[in-house]
Amino acid sequence: MAKFPGSGLLKGLGVTFKELVTPAVTVQYPHVKEAPPTRARGVIALKEENCTVCMLCARECPDWCIYIEGHNDKAPPRREGGKPRTVNKLDRFDIDYALCMYCGICVEVCPFDALFWSPEFEYSEVRIADLLHDKDKLGEWMEGVPEPPPLEVGAQKGKK
């Protein structure tokens, strides 16, 4: 475009006019729903059987929004005639989404792959107390968790 005083103003007017005649990029949310990206950080899901009550997530959580309670339990010995093993049983695992800031540190820090990001995002509540999701609710979110990305070529699989 030719340079003359005020040409920038015309250029700006051109940009807004172009946007005026191009369709909007937004969608009318409750009527039209966009599928979130596969790995969107919508909600944190809990795979209960992997949790060992190590408390790492609760301790690393910057908002202290994870509440964990557990107890020691006896499990049958691995070998015949051995001593019964001590295992940690999870009694309570709550995430308060009213406090959570979706930093994902708990998911990062979990050494046993018990926490996952799920792309679900529609869990707003009328009462703020209902945003406290217990371990059953967190377990339900596992449904939406996508498969882990494939390993790199030549990578060794884990023992289990």
Next chain:
Amino acid sequence: MSSVLNPLLGVDLGFGWLAAIKILAVYAVVPVGALLYVYVFLFKMVSHMQSRLGPMEAGPHGVLQAPVELLKFLQKEDIFPARADRRVFALAPFVVFMSTFLLFVIIPAGPRLVAEDLDTGVFFALAVSSLSVIGILMAGWASANKYSVTGGLRAAGQLIAYELPMVLAVVGVVMQAGTMSLQGIVHAQADGAIFGVDVIGNPYILTQFLGFLIFAIAAQAELTQTPFDMPVAESELVAGYLTEYSGVRFLLFFMAEFASAFAFAAIGAVLYFGGWYVPGVEGLAADILGPVVMLTKVMILGFIIFWVRFTLPRFREDQLQMFAWKYLIPLSLVNILATGIFKVAF
């Protein structure tokens, strides 16, 4: 207007009835025009310019959103700041609104559809439009708020600075038409000819293009629309003289802003685009087509006002003053000189 109403109703309405009908008509036009502008430009056009849809829920494509907003403001509490000058504070929005209201008195929407066709129409329009400065100063001063005072003073300085180029730009049209009456100016454009071709008359945008540019810029500043929105610069003055207003009084300021944009677009359409005149249409057809054509022109001019408003960033105060005094006023004087020379020469 009386020449429309008297035959229509079959009675000779007295002065009182006619005046009442005119006042009611103008009272109806002000909010309708304001709401039309708010919906079409403030709600929808700016939304689409920002790649979104704007209000979509209230009525089809959100057409009822503007009336809903109006009702919302009516419900809100009318707050007076503790140390405000209560009487002046309460009165200020009405002064501003009155200035807007009076503008509509002289705007012709058709050959016979005008509340009052004053012989000094242009003069009257420019005089009453600058009345709003008083209301804005009252609002700024009475709010007992430093932001409001700053906003009010900025508004006063700006409106005075841009009143001059506007008056001087319009002088060109008045000289060319040889009349100050807005109906007279429409007729002058309708009867005029471009180099002997009189198919579309002679809209003054062609001969007074410089004048129109100055008029448009000055009108943008008079309406305190961006890029001339220093008085309400929200990033530095909260909302300028509007800061302390709420409820119905804020609504009056808000309506006045958009209604006066409507009025200025109408005046611009009359002065430079031939107003209600449709080439080759006369009599009753002109009475019906005239308002439609006029409204179309008003919407197009409004589109330009708000297109600029939603695109350009704000002038700094010194740039704003410099632009008026150093560029616009000398240019408009040159325009008057040129118009005078052409008037004498041809």
